[in-house]
Amino acid sequence: xxxRKIDEELFDELEEILITADVGxxxxxxxxxxxxxxxxxKNIADPYDIKALLKEEVKNIMLSSVDNNYIKLEPTPxxxxxxxxxxxxxxxxxxxLAHNIKISGKSVLLAAGDTFRAAAIDQLMEWGNxxxxxxxxxxxxxxxxxxxxxxxxxxxxxxxxxxxxxTAGRLHNKSNLMNELNKxxxxxxxxxxxxxxxxxLVLDATTGQNAINQAKVFKExxxxxxxxxxxxxxxxxxxxxxxxxxxxxxxxxxxxVGEGIEDLQPFDVxxxxxxxxx
Amino acid sequence: MIFESLSEKLQNSLDKLRGKGKITEKDLDLAxxxxxxxxxxxxxxxxxxxxxxxxxxxxxxxxxxxxxxNPGQQVIKIVYDELTNLMGEKEEKLNFxxxxxxxxxMCGLQGSGKTTTSGKxxxxxxxxxxxxxxxxxxxxxxxxxxxxxxxxxxVGVPVFSMxxxxxxxxxxxAGIEHATKNxxxxxxxxTAGRLHIDTDLMxEIFTIKxxxxxxxxxLVLDAMTGQDAVNVAETFNExxxxxGVVLTKMDxxxxxxxxxxxRSVTHKPIKFVGMGEKLDQLEPFYPDRMASRILxx
Ligand SMILES: Nc1nc2c(ncn2[C@@H]2O[C@H](COP(=O)(O)OP(=O)(O)OP(=O)(O)O)[C@@H](O)[C@H]2O)c(=O)[nH]1
Ligand SMILES: Nc1nc2c(ncn2[C@@H]2O[C@H](COP(=O)(O)OP(=O)(O)OP(=O)(O)O)[C@@H](O)[C@H]2O)c(=O)[nH]1
Ligand SMILES: [K+]
Ligand SMILES: [Mg+2]
Ligand SMILES: [Mg+2]
Numbered sequence: 001x002x003x004r005k006i007d008e009e010l011f012d013e014l015e016e017i018l019i020t021a022d023v024g025x026x027x028x029x030x031x032x033x034x035x036x037x038x039x040x041x042k043n044i045a046d047p048y049d050i051k052a053l054l055k056e057e058v059k060n061i062m063l064s065s066v067d068n069n070y071i072k073l074e075p076t077p078x079x080x081x082x083x084x085x086x087x088x089x090x091x092x093x094x095x096x097l098a099h100n101i102k103i104s105g106k107s108v109l110l111a112a113g114d115t116f117r118a119a120a121i122d123q124l125m126e127w128g129n130x131x132x133x134x135x136x137x138x139x140x141x142x143x144x145x146x147x148x149x150x151x152x153x154x155x156x157x158x159x160x161x162x163x164x165x166x167t168a169g170r171l172h173n174k175s176n177l178m179n180e181l182n183k184x185x186x187x188x189x190x191x192x193x194x195x196x197x198x199x200x201l202v203l204d205a206t207t208g209q210n211a212i213n214q215a216k217v218f219k220e221x222x223x224x225x226x227x228x229x230x231x232x233x234x235x236x237x238x239x240x241x242x243x244x245x246x247x248x249x250x251x252x253x254x255x256x257v258g259e260g261i262e263d264l265q266p267f268d269v270x271x272x273x274x275x276x277x278x
Numbered sequence: 279m280i281f282e283s284l285s286e287k288l289q290n291s292l293d294k295l296r297g298k299g300k301i302t303e304k305d306l307d308l309a310x311x312x313x314x315x316x317x318x319x320x321x322x323x324x325x326x327x328x329x330x331x332x333x334x335x336x337x338x339x340x341x342x343x344x345x346x347x348n349p350g351q352q353v354i355k356i357v358y359d360e361l362t363n364l365m366g367e368k369e370e371k372l373n374f375x376x377x378x379x380x381x382x383x384m385c386g387l388q389g390s391g392k393t394t395t396s397g398k399x400x401x402x403x404x405x406x407x408x409x410x411x412x413x414x415x416x417x418x419x420x421x422x423x424x425x426x427x428x429x430x431x432x433v434g435v436p437v438f439s440m441x442x443x444x445x446x447x448x449x450x451x452a453g454i455e456h457a458t459k460n461x462x463x464x465x466x467x468x469t470a471g472r473l474h475i476d477t478d479l480m481x482e483i484f485t486i487k488x489x490x491x492x493x494x495x496x497l498v499l500d501a502m503t504g505q506d507a508v509n510v511a512e513t514f515n516e517x518x519x520x521x522g523v524v525l526t527k528m529d530x531x532x533x534x535x536x537x538x539x540x541r542s543v544t545h546k547p548i549k550f551v552g553m554g555e556k557l558d559q560l561e562p563f564y565p566d567r568m569a570s571r572i573l574x575x
């Protein structure tokens with residue numbers, strides 16, 4: 001609907017857009033408050049300008065994603081550890097990443113650190129095939145830290161540029177599973193201190209406000225360096241990314257836009273914001 | 279404060295009413311504003327919240343709430359009743375066919391928990407002395423068939439598969455024939471995850487439905503789903519006329535507002551909740567318990 005003047009109805013409508021995009025009520029209210037103030041300060045009378053101002057406002061919140069939206073792989077060797085709750089797209093994203101990095105000319109090795117979920121290892125092996133990258137794996141049920149340990153040894157021996165480690169999906173409120181993750185971090189720190197590290201949290205764009213809890217807790221147990229937002233090819237807008245920046249200052253680095261090997265893209269703040277308001 | 283639970287929030291706002299004795303319509307609006315915020319924080323869909331709040335207000339004004347000596351109690355009762363209403367009234371069981379095999383078709387977005395839930399259902403039915411068969415119709419996701427086979431093995435239920443080079447519609451048909459021949463009285467069809475806006479894959483599952491004529495079409499939905507839950511549930515329901523919902527990953531700390539949203543747009547019951555990754559972690563859904571939990575009562 002188009003508004004002829006700036007009134008409460010217009011602000012309500014903007015509020016609705018943000019909330020239905022999963023920005024969350026707390027962040028939304030803050031954003032709208034600021035918007036009202038700025039509109040007043042700047043004497044804005046045209047509703048069209050209000051929308052532009054709102055986009056600017058959101059973009060300001062997300063600045064760390066603008067400056068910091070790349071995966072750091074230099075100096076090599078480097079290690080990427082991928083974590084997140086169940087079913088968000090970790091293993092698939094690793095397949096896409098492996099492919100991307102491989103075709104950029106670097107050597108890649110994968111570690112099948114999910115030894116828990118049924119056929120998680122076979123799934124990663126299949127992605128290894130597709131990306132034409134080797135996979136280090138143990139048996140289902142074995143110690144994931146031991147898999148990572150072996151993979152690091154192999155990466156060193158073969159002078160691999162980038163080692164990417166899969167981990168089992170785990171809910172952040174399960175302390176035993178989060179402790180298991182800690183053990184993996186310790187192995188990485190101890191065995192591969194020289195590696196450039198990225199610890200990437202994968203979040204599903206269809207997730208609502210719980211994504212903040214997820215990010216908060218994963219950030220507490222590890223030095224998360226960035227977020228990958230998957231499943232943006234659906235109708236969910238992934239507005240949770242805004243709250244994530246506002247509250248935790250976690251940059252979004254990559255987005256998943258499908259199930260194919262090419263469906264991984266750099267995060268572009270402007271495209272992201274425009275899709276919320278389209 | 280953001281992480282305060284919905285029940286606490288509702289409770290707090292209603293406690294304010296409760297302490298006051300007689301209240302005005304303005305007091306009621308203030309309390310309902312808090313209820314609204316709490317519901318939105320819980321991921322209940324924006325429009326669903328809007329309708330919910332206006333229903334509550336209408337009922338509160340229509341009753342004797344404002345005049346009553348204990349308005350808080352009355353508002354709590356109205357909120358509780360409405361919540362319970364929205365989520366259904368009683369425990370909903372699976373439909374079984376009078377002429378076996380009973381067909382259960384699983385559907386949902388990628389990663390929602392279909393394959394795991396198929397295994398859980400198979401285990402559950404086996405314990406009820408049924409002879410289920412799992413049918414592997416996900417030919418797209420890497421190692422999806424293997425995953426179902428591992429799950430089937432864990433619960434001691436056979437898995438019918440035809441590899442990845444056969445059309446899922448044909449696999450489903452062949453699976454049912456196999457079940458009939460082998461005396462399996464329940465067939466659980468695991469399907470690939472698909473986006474509700476993926477017209478090709480939605481058409482595929484629609485065809486699977488038409489050729490298998492399922493007794494149950496269960497939409498598997500992640501309890502962490504945000505505002506988009508209504509679009510997903512509405513579209514799957516329009517296309518497939520689902521018979522129920524399984525809400526997974528309820529062992530997490532998501533508030534599960536999606537439960538309210540999808541109930542109110544589809545009017546289909548939530549039949550089970552997933553409470554963990556293990557195959558015995560499937561529980562019935564009790565709407566009244568959920569409402570009580572939400573309200574902290
Ligand atoms: N539409 C869409 N589907 C995706 C995307 N990324 C992953 N998926 C699908 O989501 C489902 C789950 O992906 P996985 O990679 O297995 O997720 P995971 O986080 O490794 O899951 P667990 O290991 O079980 O915790 C699969 O069906 C993937 O094909 C995406 O960007 N878009
Ligand atoms: N914590 C928890 N995890 C669950 C639950 N149900 C499923 N999962 C996990 O969620 C992830 C995805 O489950 P799947 O059964 O592979 O999901 P799916 O819908 O078949 O996925 P696709 O076939 O890729 O669409 C796995 O890691 C499961 O172990 C649950 O109730 N609680
Ligand atoms: K989207
Ligand atoms: Mg995985
Ligand atoms: Mg599956």
